[in-house]
Amino acid sequence: MTIISSAAAGGTSSVTAAASDTLFADYNMFLELLTTQMTNQDPLDPMDTSEYTQQLVQYSQVEQSIQQTGALQDILSQLASQDLASASNFIGRTARFDSAVAGLGDAPAQWSYYANGTPASLTATISDSSGNVVQTLTLEPGQQGTYAWDGTMANGATAPSGAYSFAVSAVDASGEALDVTINSMAKVTDVVSTGSDIMLGVNGIRMSVSGLVAVSDGTDQGS
Known part of the structure:
Protein backbone atom coordinates (compact mmCIF):
# COMPACT_ATOMS: atom_id res chain seq x y z
CA MET A 1 0.00 0.00 0.00
CA ILE A 91 -5.95 0.49 -3.14
CA GLY A 92 -6.17 -3.12 -4.32
CA ARG A 93 -9.54 -2.59 -5.96
CA THR A 94 -10.37 -2.28 -9.65
CA ALA A 95 -11.29 1.27 -10.65
CA ARG A 96 -13.16 2.32 -13.76
CA PHE A 97 -12.69 5.85 -15.11
CA ASP A 98 -14.65 8.09 -17.43
CA SER A 99 -11.68 8.16 -19.80
CA ALA A 100 -10.46 6.43 -22.94
CA VAL A 101 -6.89 6.53 -21.56
CA ALA A 102 -5.53 3.40 -19.86
CA GLY A 103 -2.11 2.38 -18.65
CA LEU A 104 -0.05 -0.43 -20.16
CA GLY A 105 2.32 -1.75 -17.53
CA ASP A 106 2.60 -4.93 -15.51
CA ALA A 107 -0.90 -5.82 -16.69
CA PRO A 108 -2.66 -5.32 -20.04
CA ALA A 109 -4.39 -2.04 -20.77
CA GLN A 110 -8.12 -2.56 -20.30
CA TRP A 111 -11.25 -0.77 -21.44
CA SER A 112 -14.99 -1.25 -21.42
CA TYR A 113 -17.26 0.18 -24.13
CA TYR A 114 -20.98 0.76 -24.57
CA ALA A 115 -22.67 1.61 -27.88
CA ASN A 116 -25.79 3.73 -27.90
CA GLY A 117 -27.77 1.40 -30.13
CA THR A 118 -27.29 -1.97 -31.80
CA PRO A 119 -24.01 -2.06 -33.74
CA ALA A 120 -23.55 -4.24 -36.80
CA SER A 121 -19.80 -3.64 -36.79
CA LEU A 122 -17.23 -2.33 -34.34
CA THR A 123 -13.74 -1.14 -35.23
CA ALA A 124 -11.28 -0.09 -32.54
CA THR A 125 -8.00 1.79 -32.69
CA ILE A 126 -5.35 2.14 -29.99
CA SER A 127 -3.12 5.23 -29.99
CA ASP A 128 -0.06 6.19 -27.99
CA SER A 129 0.32 9.41 -25.98
CA SER A 130 1.43 11.27 -29.13
CA GLY A 131 -1.72 10.29 -31.01
CA ASN A 132 -0.05 7.71 -33.23
CA VAL A 133 -2.24 4.69 -34.00
CA VAL A 134 -0.36 1.56 -32.94
CA GLN A 135 -3.08 -1.05 -33.39
CA THR A 136 -6.36 -1.42 -35.27
CA LEU A 137 -8.75 -4.30 -34.62
CA THR A 138 -12.27 -5.52 -35.23
CA LEU A 139 -14.46 -6.23 -32.20
CA GLU A 140 -17.31 -8.68 -31.97
CA PRO A 141 -20.58 -6.81 -32.67
CA GLY A 142 -22.44 -6.12 -29.47
CA GLN A 143 -23.87 -3.20 -27.55
CA GLN A 144 -21.25 -3.49 -24.81
CA GLY A 145 -18.06 -5.34 -24.04
CA THR A 146 -14.51 -5.15 -22.74
CA TYR A 147 -11.09 -5.33 -24.33
CA ALA A 148 -7.68 -6.07 -22.83
CA TRP A 149 -4.59 -5.15 -24.85
CA ASP A 150 -1.28 -6.86 -24.11
CA GLY A 151 0.75 -4.25 -26.00
CA THR A 152 1.09 -6.07 -29.32
CA MET A 153 1.22 -3.44 -32.06
CA ALA A 154 0.19 -3.73 -35.70
CA ASN A 155 3.80 -4.36 -36.74
CA GLY A 156 4.09 -7.26 -34.28
CA ALA A 157 6.37 -5.40 -31.85
CA THR A 158 5.48 -4.86 -28.20
CA ALA A 159 4.55 -1.33 -27.19
CA PRO A 160 6.46 0.27 -24.30
CA SER A 161 4.75 0.89 -20.99
CA GLY A 162 2.74 4.09 -20.80
CA ALA A 163 -0.63 5.66 -21.47
CA TYR A 164 -2.73 4.58 -24.46
CA SER A 165 -6.08 5.71 -25.80
CA PHE A 166 -8.88 3.48 -27.08
CA ALA A 167 -11.37 4.60 -29.73
CA VAL A 168 -14.31 2.61 -31.11
CA SER A 169 -16.19 3.28 -34.32
CA ALA A 170 -19.66 1.66 -34.27
CA VAL A 171 -22.08 1.40 -37.20
CA ASP A 172 -25.59 -0.06 -37.13
CA ALA A 173 -27.24 -2.22 -39.81
CA SER A 174 -28.35 0.83 -41.79
CA GLY A 175 -24.85 2.28 -41.86
CA GLU A 176 -25.51 4.97 -39.28
CA ALA A 177 -22.72 5.79 -36.87
CA LEU A 178 -23.43 5.16 -33.18
CA ASP A 179 -22.08 7.00 -30.16
CA VAL A 180 -19.79 4.87 -28.00
CA THR A 181 -18.92 5.46 -24.36
CA ILE A 182 -15.48 4.20 -23.31
CA ASN A 183 -14.12 3.66 -19.81
CA SER A 184 -10.64 2.55 -18.81
CA MET A 185 -10.12 -0.01 -16.03
CA ALA A 186 -7.20 -1.01 -13.81
CA LYS A 187 -6.31 -2.05 -10.28
CA VAL A 188 -5.34 0.81 -7.96
CA THR A 189 -1.83 0.41 -6.56
CA ASP A 190 -1.24 3.74 -4.82
CA VAL A 191 -2.80 7.08 -3.94
CA VAL A 192 -1.10 10.45 -4.34
CA SER A 193 -2.14 13.98 -3.34
CA THR A 194 -0.96 16.80 -5.59
CA GLY A 195 -2.26 19.41 -3.16
CA SER A 196 -5.20 20.25 -5.42
CA ASP A 197 -6.28 16.77 -6.51
CA ILE A 198 -6.15 13.12 -5.47
CA MET A 199 -4.53 10.85 -8.05
CA LEU A 200 -4.83 7.06 -8.22
CA GLY A 201 -1.93 4.98 -9.51
CA VAL A 202 -3.30 2.45 -12.02
CA ASN A 203 -1.03 0.17 -14.06
CA GLY A 204 1.83 2.64 -14.30
CA ILE A 205 -0.12 5.88 -14.87
CA ARG A 206 -2.06 8.24 -12.61
CA MET A 207 -5.73 9.10 -12.97
CA SER A 208 -7.69 11.75 -11.09
CA VAL A 209 -10.16 10.42 -8.54
CA SER A 210 -12.64 12.94 -9.97
CA GLY A 211 -12.93 10.75 -13.08
CA LEU A 212 -13.83 7.62 -11.11
CA VAL A 213 -17.17 6.11 -12.16
CA ALA A 214 -17.08 2.65 -10.56
CA VAL A 215 -15.07 0.50 -8.16
CA SER A 216 -15.14 -3.28 -7.84
CA ASP A 217 -13.53 -5.68 -5.36
CA GLY A 218 -10.41 -6.13 -7.49
CA THR A 219 -11.27 -9.48 -9.05
CA ASP A 220 -13.92 -8.39 -11.55
CA GLN A 221 -12.36 -6.75 -14.59
CA GLY A 222 -15.58 -6.70 -16.53
CA SER A 223 -17.89 -3.86 -17.46
Whole structure:
Protein backbone atom coordinates (compact mmCIF):
# COMPACT_ATOMS: atom_id res chain seq x y z
CA MET A 1 0.00 0.00 0.00
CA THR A 2 1.38 3.39 -1.00
CA ILE A 3 -0.05 6.72 0.11
CA ILE A 4 1.85 9.88 -0.78
CA SER A 5 0.95 13.36 0.37
CA SER A 6 2.11 16.54 -1.33
CA ALA A 7 4.32 19.18 0.26
CA ALA A 8 2.12 21.88 -1.25
CA ALA A 9 0.41 22.63 2.06
CA GLY A 10 3.75 23.14 3.79
CA GLY A 11 4.90 25.39 0.98
CA THR A 12 1.76 27.50 1.25
CA SER A 13 2.23 27.82 5.01
CA SER A 14 5.77 29.05 4.39
CA VAL A 15 4.41 31.74 2.06
CA THR A 16 1.93 32.83 4.72
CA ALA A 17 4.66 32.96 7.37
CA ALA A 18 6.88 35.01 5.05
CA ALA A 19 4.03 37.46 4.44
CA SER A 20 3.51 37.81 8.19
CA ASP A 21 7.24 38.42 8.78
CA THR A 22 7.31 41.10 6.08
CA LEU A 23 4.22 42.78 7.49
CA PHE A 24 5.57 42.85 11.05
CA ALA A 25 8.95 44.17 9.87
CA ASP A 26 7.21 47.02 8.02
CA TYR A 27 4.95 47.61 11.00
CA ASN A 28 7.89 47.86 13.39
CA MET A 29 9.65 50.25 11.03
CA PHE A 30 6.50 52.37 10.86
CA LEU A 31 6.27 52.53 14.67
CA GLU A 32 9.91 53.53 14.96
CA LEU A 33 9.46 56.35 12.46
CA LEU A 34 6.23 57.42 14.12
CA THR A 35 7.86 57.48 17.56
CA THR A 36 10.78 59.52 16.24
CA GLN A 37 8.43 61.95 14.54
CA MET A 38 6.27 62.40 17.63
CA THR A 39 9.34 62.89 19.83
CA ASN A 40 10.71 65.64 17.62
CA GLN A 41 7.45 67.37 16.71
CA ASP A 42 6.75 71.04 17.45
CA PRO A 43 4.57 71.18 20.60
CA LEU A 44 2.94 74.33 19.21
CA ASP A 45 2.16 72.63 15.89
CA PRO A 46 1.56 68.92 16.63
CA MET A 47 1.26 66.44 13.79
CA ASP A 48 -2.10 65.39 12.41
CA THR A 49 -3.03 62.08 14.01
CA SER A 50 -5.58 61.08 11.36
CA GLU A 51 -2.94 60.02 8.84
CA TYR A 52 -1.00 57.62 11.05
CA THR A 53 -4.23 56.36 12.63
CA GLN A 54 -5.40 55.41 9.14
CA GLN A 55 -2.11 53.60 8.50
CA LEU A 56 -2.45 51.68 11.76
CA VAL A 57 -5.93 50.59 10.70
CA GLN A 58 -4.58 49.45 7.32
CA TYR A 59 -1.84 47.40 8.98
CA SER A 60 -4.43 45.79 11.23
CA GLN A 61 -6.64 44.89 8.28
CA VAL A 62 -3.73 43.31 6.40
CA GLU A 63 -2.74 41.33 9.50
CA GLN A 64 -6.30 40.01 9.88
CA SER A 65 -6.36 39.04 6.21
CA ILE A 66 -3.10 37.08 6.56
CA GLN A 67 -4.41 35.31 9.67
CA GLN A 68 -7.67 34.42 7.92
CA THR A 69 -5.76 33.10 4.91
CA GLY A 70 -3.60 30.94 7.18
CA ALA A 71 -6.68 29.55 8.93
CA LEU A 72 -8.31 28.75 5.58
CA GLN A 73 -5.14 26.99 4.40
CA ASP A 74 -5.11 24.89 7.55
CA ILE A 75 -8.72 23.84 6.91
CA LEU A 76 -7.99 22.98 3.27
CA SER A 77 -4.94 20.97 4.34
CA GLN A 78 -7.03 18.98 6.80
CA LEU A 79 -9.69 18.32 4.16
CA ALA A 80 -7.00 17.18 1.69
CA SER A 81 -5.63 14.77 4.30
CA GLN A 82 -9.12 13.38 4.90
CA ASP A 83 -9.67 12.95 1.14
CA LEU A 84 -6.32 11.16 0.85
CA ALA A 85 -7.15 8.81 3.72
CA SER A 86 -10.55 8.09 2.19
CA ALA A 87 -9.08 7.43 -1.27
CA SER A 88 -6.61 4.94 0.22
CA ASN A 89 -9.56 2.53 0.49
CA PHE A 90 -9.37 2.17 -3.31
CA ILE A 91 -5.95 0.49 -3.14
CA GLY A 92 -6.17 -3.12 -4.32
CA ARG A 93 -9.54 -2.59 -5.96
CA THR A 94 -10.37 -2.28 -9.65
CA ALA A 95 -11.29 1.27 -10.65
CA ARG A 96 -13.16 2.32 -13.76
CA PHE A 97 -12.69 5.85 -15.11
CA ASP A 98 -14.65 8.09 -17.43
CA SER A 99 -11.68 8.16 -19.80
CA ALA A 100 -10.46 6.43 -22.94
CA VAL A 101 -6.89 6.53 -21.56
CA ALA A 102 -5.53 3.40 -19.86
CA GLY A 103 -2.11 2.38 -18.65
CA LEU A 104 -0.05 -0.43 -20.16
CA GLY A 105 2.32 -1.75 -17.53
CA ASP A 106 2.60 -4.93 -15.51
CA ALA A 107 -0.90 -5.82 -16.69
CA PRO A 108 -2.66 -5.32 -20.04
CA ALA A 109 -4.39 -2.04 -20.77
CA GLN A 110 -8.12 -2.56 -20.30
CA TRP A 111 -11.25 -0.77 -21.44
CA SER A 112 -14.99 -1.25 -21.42
CA TYR A 113 -17.26 0.18 -24.13
CA TYR A 114 -20.98 0.76 -24.57
CA ALA A 115 -22.67 1.61 -27.88
CA ASN A 116 -25.79 3.73 -27.90
CA GLY A 117 -27.77 1.40 -30.13
CA THR A 118 -27.29 -1.97 -31.80
CA PRO A 119 -24.01 -2.06 -33.74
CA ALA A 120 -23.55 -4.24 -36.80
CA SER A 121 -19.80 -3.64 -36.79
CA LEU A 122 -17.23 -2.33 -34.34
CA THR A 123 -13.74 -1.14 -35.23
CA ALA A 124 -11.28 -0.09 -32.54
CA THR A 125 -8.00 1.79 -32.69
CA ILE A 126 -5.35 2.14 -29.99
CA SER A 127 -3.12 5.23 -29.99
CA ASP A 128 -0.06 6.19 -27.99
CA SER A 129 0.32 9.41 -25.98
CA SER A 130 1.43 11.27 -29.13
CA GLY A 131 -1.72 10.29 -31.01
CA ASN A 132 -0.05 7.71 -33.23
CA VAL A 133 -2.24 4.69 -34.00
CA VAL A 134 -0.36 1.56 -32.94
CA GLN A 135 -3.08 -1.05 -33.39
CA THR A 136 -6.36 -1.42 -35.27
CA LEU A 137 -8.75 -4.30 -34.62
CA THR A 138 -12.27 -5.52 -35.23
CA LEU A 139 -14.46 -6.23 -32.20
CA GLU A 140 -17.31 -8.68 -31.97
CA PRO A 141 -20.58 -6.81 -32.67
CA GLY A 142 -22.44 -6.12 -29.47
CA GLN A 143 -23.87 -3.20 -27.55
CA GLN A 144 -21.25 -3.49 -24.81
CA GLY A 145 -18.06 -5.34 -24.04
CA THR A 146 -14.51 -5.15 -22.74
CA TYR A 147 -11.09 -5.33 -24.33
CA ALA A 148 -7.68 -6.07 -22.83
CA TRP A 149 -4.59 -5.15 -24.85
CA ASP A 150 -1.28 -6.86 -24.11
CA GLY A 151 0.75 -4.25 -26.00
CA THR A 152 1.09 -6.07 -29.32
CA MET A 153 1.22 -3.44 -32.06
CA ALA A 154 0.19 -3.73 -35.70
CA ASN A 155 3.80 -4.36 -36.74
CA GLY A 156 4.09 -7.26 -34.28
CA ALA A 157 6.37 -5.40 -31.85
CA THR A 158 5.48 -4.86 -28.20
CA ALA A 159 4.55 -1.33 -27.19
CA PRO A 160 6.46 0.27 -24.30
CA SER A 161 4.75 0.89 -20.99
CA GLY A 162 2.74 4.09 -20.80
CA ALA A 163 -0.63 5.66 -21.47
CA TYR A 164 -2.73 4.58 -24.46
CA SER A 165 -6.08 5.71 -25.80
CA PHE A 166 -8.88 3.48 -27.08
CA ALA A 167 -11.37 4.60 -29.73
CA VAL A 168 -14.31 2.61 -31.11
CA SER A 169 -16.19 3.28 -34.32
CA ALA A 170 -19.66 1.66 -34.27
CA VAL A 171 -22.08 1.40 -37.20
CA ASP A 172 -25.59 -0.06 -37.13
CA ALA A 173 -27.24 -2.22 -39.81
CA SER A 174 -28.35 0.83 -41.79
CA GLY A 175 -24.85 2.28 -41.86
CA GLU A 176 -25.51 4.97 -39.28
CA ALA A 177 -22.72 5.79 -36.87
CA LEU A 178 -23.43 5.16 -33.18
CA ASP A 179 -22.08 7.00 -30.16
CA VAL A 180 -19.79 4.87 -28.00
CA THR A 181 -18.92 5.46 -24.36
CA ILE A 182 -15.48 4.20 -23.31
CA ASN A 183 -14.12 3.66 -19.81
CA SER A 184 -10.64 2.55 -18.81
CA MET A 185 -10.12 -0.01 -16.03
CA ALA A 186 -7.20 -1.01 -13.81
CA LYS A 187 -6.31 -2.05 -10.28
CA VAL A 188 -5.34 0.81 -7.96
CA THR A 189 -1.83 0.41 -6.56
CA ASP A 190 -1.24 3.74 -4.82
CA VAL A 191 -2.80 7.08 -3.94
CA VAL A 192 -1.10 10.45 -4.34
CA SER A 193 -2.14 13.98 -3.34
CA THR A 194 -0.96 16.80 -5.59
CA GLY A 195 -2.26 19.41 -3.16
CA SER A 196 -5.20 20.25 -5.42
CA ASP A 197 -6.28 16.77 -6.51
CA ILE A 198 -6.15 13.12 -5.47
CA MET A 199 -4.53 10.85 -8.05
CA LEU A 200 -4.83 7.06 -8.22
CA GLY A 201 -1.93 4.98 -9.51
CA VAL A 202 -3.30 2.45 -12.02
CA ASN A 203 -1.03 0.17 -14.06
CA GLY A 204 1.83 2.64 -14.30
CA ILE A 205 -0.12 5.88 -14.87
CA ARG A 206 -2.06 8.24 -12.61
CA MET A 207 -5.73 9.10 -12.97
CA SER A 208 -7.69 11.75 -11.09
CA VAL A 209 -10.16 10.42 -8.54
CA SER A 210 -12.64 12.94 -9.97
CA GLY A 211 -12.93 10.75 -13.08
CA LEU A 212 -13.83 7.62 -11.11
CA VAL A 213 -17.17 6.11 -12.16
CA ALA A 214 -17.08 2.65 -10.56
CA VAL A 215 -15.07 0.50 -8.16
CA SER A 216 -15.14 -3.28 -7.84
CA ASP A 217 -13.53 -5.68 -5.36
CA GLY A 218 -10.41 -6.13 -7.49
CA THR A 219 -11.27 -9.48 -9.05
CA ASP A 220 -13.92 -8.39 -11.55
CA GLN A 221 -12.36 -6.75 -14.59
CA GLY A 222 -15.58 -6.70 -16.53
CA SER A 223 -17.89 -3.86 -17.46
